[in-house]
Amino acid sequence: MEGLTLSDAEQKYYSDLFSYCDIESTKKVAANGRVLELFRAAQLPNDVVLQIMELCGATRLGYFGRSQFYIALKLVAVAQSGFPLRVESINTVKDLPLPRFVASKNEQESRHAASYSSDSENQGSYSGVIPPPPGRGQVKKGSISHDPVQPRASADQQEPASPVVSPQQSPPTSPHTWRKHNRHPSGGNSERPLAGAGPFWSPFGETQSGSSTGDAVWSGHSPPPPQENWVSFADTPPTSTLLTMHPASVQDQTTVRTVASATTANEIRRQSSSYDDPWKITDEQRQYYINQFKTIQPDLNGFIPGSAAKEFFTKSKLPILELSHIWELSDFDKDGALTLDEFCAAFHLVVARKNGYDLPEKLPESLMPKLIDLEDSADVGDQPGEVGYSGSPAEAPPSKSPSMPSLNQTWPELNQSSEDTAIVHPVPIRMTPSKIHMQEMELKRTSSDHTNPTSPLLVKTSDLSEENKINSSVKFASGNTVGQQQAGVVAQPPAVPPRPQPSQAPGPVVHRPVDADGLITHTSTSPQQIPEQPNFADFSQFEVFAASNVNEEQDDEAEKHPEVLSVEKASDPASSLRVAKTDSKIEEKTAASAPANVSKGTTPLAPPPKPVRRRLKSEDELRPEIDEHTQKTGVLAAVLASQPSIPRSVGKDKKAIQASIRRNKETNTVLARLNSELQQQLKDVLEERISLEVQLEQLRPFSHL
Amino acid sequence: MAVCVAVIAKENYPLYIRSVPTESELQFHYMVHTSLDVVDEKVSAMGKALVDQRELYLGLLYPTEDYKVYGYVTNSKVKFVMVVDSSNAALRDNEIRSMFRKLHNSYTDVMCNPFYTPGDRIQSRCACACRGGPAGRGSCSESK
Numbered sequence: 001m002e003g004l005t006l007s008d009a010e011q012k013y014y015s016d017l018f019s020y021c022d023i024e025s026t027k028k029v030a031a032n033g034r035v036l037e038l039f040r041a042a043q044l045p046n047d048v049v050l051q052i053m054e055l056c057g058a059t060r061l062g063y064f065g066r067s068q069f070y071i072a073l074k075l076v077a078v079a080q081s082g083f084p085l086r087v088e089s090i091n092t093v094k095d096l097p098l099p100r101f102v103a104s105k106n107e108q109e110s111r112h113a114a115s116y117s118s119d120s121e122n123q124g125s126y127s128g129v130i131p132p133p134p135g136r137g138q139v140k141k142g143s144i145s146h147d148p149v150q151p152r153a154s155a156d157q158q159e160p161a162s163p164v165v166s167p168q169q170s171p172p173t174s175p176h177t178w179r180k181h182n183r184h185p186s187g188g189n190s191e192r193p194l195a196g197a198g199p200f201w202s203p204f205g206e207t208q209s210g211s212s213t214g215d216a217v218w219s220g221h222s223p224p225p226p227q228e229n230w231v232s233f234a235d236t237p238p239t240s241t242l243l244t245m246h247p248a249s250v251q252d253q254t255t256v257r258t259v260a261s262a263t264t265a266n267e268i269r270r271q272s273s274s275y276d277d278p279w280k281i282t283d284e285q286r287q288y289y290i291n292q293f294k295t296i297q298p299d300l301n302g303f304i305p306g307s308a309a310k311e312f313f314t315k316s317k318l319p320i321l322e323l324s325h326i327w328e329l330s331d332f333d334k335d336g337a338l339t340l341d342e343f344c345a346a347f348h349l350v351v352a353r354k355n356g357y358d359l360p361e362k363l364p365e366s367l368m369p370k371l372i373d374l375e376d377s378a379d380v381g382d383q384p385g386e387v388g389y390s391g392s393p394a395e396a397p398p399s400k401s402p403s404m405p406s407l408n409q410t411w412p413e414l415n416q417s418s419e420d421t422a423i424v425h426p427v428p429i430r431m432t433p434s435k436i437h438m439q440e441m442e443l444k445r446t447s448s449d450h451t452n453p454t455s456p457l458l459v460k461t462s463d464l465s466e467e468n469k470i471n472s473s474v475k476f477a478s479g480n481t482v483g484q485q486q487a488g489v490v491a492q493p494p495a496v497p498p499r500p501q502p503s504q505a506p507g508p509v510v511h512r513p514v515d516a517d518g519l520i521t522h523t524s525t526s527p528q529q530i531p532e533q534p535n536f537a538d539f540s541q542f543e544v545f546a547a548s549n550v551n552e553e554q555d556d557e558a559e560k561h562p563e564v565l566s567v568e569k570a571s572d573p574a575s576s577l578r579v580a581k582t583d584s585k586i587e588e589k590t591a592a593s594a595p596a597n598v599s600k601g602t603t604p605l606a607p608p609p610k611p612v613r614r615r616l617k618s619e620d621e622l623r624p625e626i627d628e629h630t631q632k633t634g635v636l637a638a639v640l641a642s643q644p645s646i647p648r649s650v651g652k653d654k655k656a657i658q659a660s661i662r663r664n665k666e667t668n669t670v671l672a673r674l675n676s677e678l679q680q681q682l683k684d685v686l687e688e689r690i691s692l693e694v695q696l697e698q699l700r701p702f703s704h705l
Numbered sequence: 706m707a708v709c710v711a712v713i714a715k716e717n718y719p720l721y722i723r724s725v726p727t728e729s730e731l732q733f734h735y736m737v738h739t740s741l742d743v744v745d746e747k748v749s750a751m752g753k754a755l756v757d758q759r760e761l762y763l764g765l766l767y768p769t770e771d772y773k774v775y776g777y778v779t780n781s782k783v784k785f786v787m788v789v790d791s792s793n794a795a796l797r798d799n800e801i802r803s804m805f806r807k808l809h810n811s812y813t814d815v816m817c818n819p820f821y822t823p824g825d826r827i828q829s830r831c832a833c834a835c836r837g838g839p840a841g842r843g844s845c846s847e848s849k
Contacts, residue, residue: 306819313820324820336817672806673799676762 014070021069035069042076052076279364281348289344303337309346316350322359326350329363341368365654707804708772709733709788712812715781717741724788737786740766740774744784747776761809762802777805785809 021035039049056071078084281289290300296312297304304312306327313323330346331338338346345367353359711733712721724733743766763776768791777785785808787801815821 306817310819320820324818327818327820328814331817334814334817336819669803669806673803676802677799 010074014073017073018066018069035072039072039076042080044076044079048079052079279348279352279360280366281344285348285351286344289347290340292347293340293343300340303335303339304343306336306338309338309343313346313350316354318350318353322353323350325359326353329359330367332363332368368654707787707789709737709786710808711737711786711788712808713737713741713784713786715783717784720783733788736769736772736774736788740776740786741784743767743774744776744778744786748778748782762805764798775801775805777809779809779812783812785812 017038021038036049039052042049044052052072052075055075056068292312293300293304296308309327310323313326314320316323318326326346326349330342330349332342332345333339345363348367349359708726709722709724709730711719711723714720719734719737722730722734722737724730744763747763747766761777761779763778766774766776766786768774771791772788773791775787775789777787779785785805787804787808789801
């Protein structure tokens, strides 16, 4: 390689570029890095680029040393000027304009013009923020059309080359893309809003940190004197229209700003302001992902099953461990399938990973499903979510709620939905109660009074039929014996549903004293009666739980303070709670006290506004209906129905949703725990009953005597 | 507070073992290993009992002077073993259950991952960090 003589400006410019590309400060840049990006940005044909690389000796060396880099840049300038590429042309071509790179090259040029000294300082710190992911998408999109596998591979290679080569960009307007690059090198410098450049550049906007500063810079932009100098550097008049914000020039805001037009500047400003997230998916990228999604699953609202997704992403040749991590991040609802949003997020993460980005520990906000900007993101997000939930509850339940096998139909869906918008709730939950409801209705028809024991039925589907029968029989007995104390009767049967079955005769006898106890306890203050009932679980801990766990309920406390406890119990999926609630309901009915029915059993599932609605609805339902079970289901339905309205505002309040999701999960666990405890108690009581019956049998012969 | 959590596969080989105090890990591994016998004993004692949540939770397997060992078995015979410090103001049974429940949920999430083949060691980046924190608080909330 012959010696290279560079003009002063060229020298500066080239060292600028070299520093930009030399992110690791090793004084040599590998070919797969920004160098390729740079060269792609030069908008030269690929073979020319290869030729340049070969000529400068990089291919020989395997990397770009500073001299090779400079030579390459010079050759780029030569090529862009239309001269044939020759080694000797490096020095022979006089007055060669600076090589033009579609991206921020213009910025650099203008930078040169404006205040290079300050610029050079800025260039020192290249933070290496990377536009690539967005760029990558674009690159991919541009270069790869339909082949899912190849695009990835080629995109990977191309990635370093031209993050944002938008073919639509005319060289004059290139700054936008380059802007991004420059931003990176200068670390957190402000972006260079390129005014005149491609408006479509918007997707890239300013890379991450630069954007904010870029905005600030823009605001101060003024027609730059440097523009003239800048024009003199390059023969590209259009570039003069480019707004170049040198990252360094953040400090020099008044100097290096060339705004091609106010509109473009505004556009850029808008772009940059909206784009300071490295994980954001550009529109092109998204379109590409959607196309890929279609190749696997034509229905955009459908799912990609795990196995298909696994095959697809395995093609990216990432290690399985990383793919596994990506899956964990992107499968938001943990259902083993990918919705469109999840797929885009996963694809984006794969792309990022292939570009060298480290995978985040948590899913970035911009990749979260339903939070990604789609035209109708709210609808799209919701629909897949709903579809997913309603579609997958069957499969998911067994896995989702291992701790509640008996509630497979209800709780798993709740679990799933808790992770997603609340809209989902209504869909799955309804199913089970309706079945129970049917049974209850039958029982109710046969029984005389209220159907209180439905709550235990909800707890255990397997025992439902049994309990239904038991309850009905119990009801008969209790109804006959303790007619008026509905509350007590209501409370009692659930506590000992199995008892009547073994021996009907002793049942009522047994029940009666129990009923009496229950009645006594029931007649106590309505909300507090539950904890005092001996047959019920120890609610003290639930009260503690309530105290600690009532995030949402605290909001409701104003409304349901008397019912805090009952709310807690309501949150308890166990039957006793239901019963308690029904008791409270009954009492409300009888006492016509309004505030009681706070806990309709699904309180914990809903954010604060929901319980209010529920209560109102439940009260309404209470009044006309005697069938508590109906009320319960109605309440559930009301709650569920009320929930959809909430997600509408969710779009604006993601944090609140996530918080409510967490709360719901917590209450879920609480309920599950309570459930298990109550089950335990149930069994204990059952044994007790059996022993009592045995004793009774032993005593009876004596009594007959 | 849980000092050690272990996930044992059906064939009684460990899928995931993490201890909070890393110095005496071997001791915890040994305790978990010995607890497997107790688990098998309890499982066989249950016979063909109804499969419900109670069955999954085995309760206290055996206490030692310093630690208590709790067990939990899933329907697919994957066992979760948790060693808690006795000095910790007796953790209520419900809390242990909820910890197991969360553990189970995390495990199912791992299972859902198509890139995870059943039988592999569980390697989750978040598991270690998340487990240690919550375990310290007495409520294990593993989020993988």
